[in-house]
Amino acid sequence: MNAGKWSVARCLLLPILFCCALFARSTLENESEEETNNYLTHDAPGIEKREHTLKKPYQGSGMTIPFWDFAGSTMVTQSFIRLTPDTQSKRGLLFNKVPLRSRYWEVRIHLKIDGHGKDLYGDGMAFWYVKDPLVHGNVFGHSDYFTGLGVFLDTYANQNGAHNHGHPYISAMVNNGSLHYDHDRDGTHTEVAGCESKFRGVDYDTHISIRYFNDVLTIYTDVWGSERFDECFSVKGVVLPTGYFIGVSAATGDLSDNHDVISIKTYELEGDTGPKEDRSRVGPSASIFAPPRDHVDDAPPPMSNVKFFFLVVFAIIGVVVLIAVGMVVFQKQQETSRKRFY
Structure with a gap:
C-alpha cells in the first residue's frame, strides 16, 4: 500500500477506534453502576457521624449512653442493647438525642431477633426517623400518627390483615402526622413498599441498611452472612425534612421475642450538586403508596422435628x-x- 492510501485508511480507522473505545467505556461504567445498585458492601459509604452512631462499649458514666436515650423495657448489656426480652407485653425504645441535619444519609443497623418460639413469635421491631422521638405507643413500641419515616420489621402476620406476602416482612411508611398504622392489616394500606426477608432466628449476624439519597429511599439487608447488602426495595419521590431524630423500638404482645441491637452506624452522603433547598421546614411526603391488596394467608409453618416424631409414633400406635x-x-x-359347624 502506498503512502497516500495508508494515510486515507488511517484517517478512517482512527475515528472508528475512538468510537469503539467510548462505547466500551460507557458499557463498563453502566455495568459497574448497575452492580453497585444491586448490592452494597459493608465498606463505609460516607462520613460516619459520631454523634448519631452507637457502638460497643455503650455506656458512659453511670447508666447513660452518650447521645442516646432509652425507655421502656430496654436493657443495656456489654454485648447488646435488648429492646424487649422474650416476654409478653413489653415495649422498648432507643433514640438519638441529636437531630440529624444531613440532607442525605444512610443508617446501618446490626441486630438480632430471636426467641423460644418456633412457629409463633412477635411482634417485631422498627427504625424511625421522626420529628418527635421516644414517644410510647402501639406501633412496635412507638406512637401512631407519627411525623417522619418508619421502617417496620414485622415478624407476625395478623389474621385480620390484607396482605399477599409472607412473614417476616419489611415495609416502610412515610407519614405527615395524619396517617394511622393499622396493625390489624399489618400497615398494608399505608406502606410505600415492602419485601419478605428472613431476618428472624438466623445463625448469621443480621444487618439492615436504610439509605436516603437524592429523594430515593432504599432498604438493603444482609441476613445470610454474605457481608454484602442485597436490595429489599427502593422508592423514588420520598421527601424527608432535615433535623429529625433516628431511633429504634420493639414490642411484644401475646407473642414475644428478644429484640437486640448490636450497633447503629450513621453516615452522611453527598447528594446531587444542584441548588440546595432548605429541607428543615418541609413536610414528609411520598409520591406513591402501595395499592390495597387482597388477603392471602401465610403458608403454614414447617412442622418441627418433635411434632413430626410424635405424629409418627401416634400413627404407629394407631395402626x-x-x-x-x-x-x-x-x-x-x-x-x-x-360353634355353628358343631
Missing part, C-alpha cells in the same frame, strides 16, 4: 391398635363359625 382390634374381631368370627 397397631387397628390391627389388634381386627385380630380380635377375626378370632371371634372364627369361634362363632366353629
